[in-house]
Amino acid sequence: MQNVLLGIDIGGTNIKIGCLDSGLKIIDKVSKLNRSDIEPQEMVELIVADCKKLLAQAGLVFAQVQSIGVGSPGPLDPKSGILKSAPNLKKFHNTPLREMLSKKMGKPVVLENDANAACWGERIAGAGSGGDDMVFLTLGTGIGGGIVSNGQLIRGTSGEAAELGHIIIYPGGRLCGCGQRGCVEAYASATNTAKRAIENLQQNNKSTLKKILETNGKITCKDVFGCAQQGDEFAKQMVEQTAEALGLVCVNILHVTQPQRIVFGGGMIAAGKYLLDKIQYHFDKYIWTIKKEDIQLCFATLGEDAGIIGAAALAREL
Numbered sequence: 001m002q003n004v005l006l007g008i009d010i011g012g013t014n015i016k017i018g019c020l021d022s023g024l025k026i027i028d029k030v031s032k033l034n035r036s037d038i039e040p041q042e043m044v045e046l047i048v049a050d051c052k053k054l055l056a057q058a059g060l061v062f063a064q065v066q067s068i069g070v071g072s073p074g075p076l077d078p079k080s081g082i083l084k085s086a087p088n089l090k091k092f093h094n095t096p097l098r099e100m101l102s103k104k105m106g107k108p109v110v111l112e113n114d115a116n117a118a119c120w121g122e123r124i125a126g127a128g129s130g131g132d133d134m135v136f137l138t139l140g141t142g143i144g145g146g147i148v149s150n151g152q153l154i155r156g157t158s159g160e161a162a163e164l165g166h167i168i169i170y171p172g173g174r175l176c177g178c179g180q181r182g183c184v185e186a187y188a189s190a191t192n193t194a195k196r197a198i199e200n201l202q203q204n205n206k207s208t209l210k211k212i213l214e215t216n217g218k219i220t221c222k223d224v225f226g227c228a229q230q231g232d233e234f235a236k237q238m239v240e241q242t243a244e245a246l247g248l249v250c251v252n253i254l255h256v257t258q259p260q261r262i263v264f265g266g267g268m269i270a271a272g273k274y275l276l277d278k279i280q281y282h283f284d285k286y287i288w289t290i291k292k293e294d295i296q297l298c299f300a301t302l303g304e305d306a307g308i309i310g311a312a313a314l315a316r317e318l
């Protein structure tokens with residue numbers, strides 16, 4: 001009987017579950033809506049029920065499950081398996097999520113920070129494969145990070161290492177969701193790229209973004225990149241600031257662990273080469289001048305599956 005792994009990616013809006021073979025190939029997967037007010041016990045029961053349904057759908061039985069990997073927003077401690085809190089899961093406070101799931105499933109469970117799990121997925125099966133030193137940055141609502149150094153995920157004393165979105169690049173700058181000022185996330189996440197555009201639009205009547213705001217009542221990061229690529233000067237300026245913040249933080253990261261690759265994931269990478277070239281330009285500007293590092297800036301390749309593949313890969317190591 002074939003052994004399988006379950007990879008679970010808990011998000012504030014969705015819970016994704018994948019059933020994978022021991023080579024980390026996805027056999028089947030499902031995505032269910034999550035609620036920010038869900039109780040921990042209710043979520044555990046839903047996950048267990050969905051796992052069983054998914055296995056049945058794939059013609060498998062629960063006995064075939066070898067182990068389970070879970071990626072969740074944090075802060076959380078992978079050593080104790082405790083989810084300390086999560087901004088998008090209001091009822092979770094010091095919740096022993098790993099133990100709750102393991103008890104209910106009767107299988108070994110590993111709990112990992114969601115960005116770390118996605119980073120590990122890319123490292124094992126995506127853009128970082130074949131290397132022992134990579135850094136992962138997800139560009140979405142916020143900026144998540146993961147670091148693999150010497151082939152190991154860097155977790156820190158209590159599991160909160162690699163909060164790369166909160167590296168301060170402009171002291172006293174824009175207010176970040178973490179309460180501090182000047183974090184890279186406050187400039188270069190998809191959400192904050194759009195927010196910066198809205199804040200600065202007043203003085204830029206000629207920008208197409210002004211019409212978009214009036215018509216749609218909002219501006220998205222996609223709008224900013226779309227207008228920039230069509231030559232809108234104001235939008236180009238907004239993109240430049242995002243790329244400069246990312247280039248800057250990449251140089252700082254380089255000086256910490258000297259990765260072979262810095263891999264970008266998340267919704268913003270839909271902007272493609274246009275974005276990557278601009279980050280590279282600013283990176284080259286701030287990199288030290290005494291030697292040229294052999295480092296590649298590139299995009300993630302697993303898309304939305306990075307979290308479940310990474311969680312399953314961590315489960316495989318149990």
Ligand SMILES: [Zn+2]
Nearest residue numbers: 166176178183
């Ligand atoms: Zn911050």
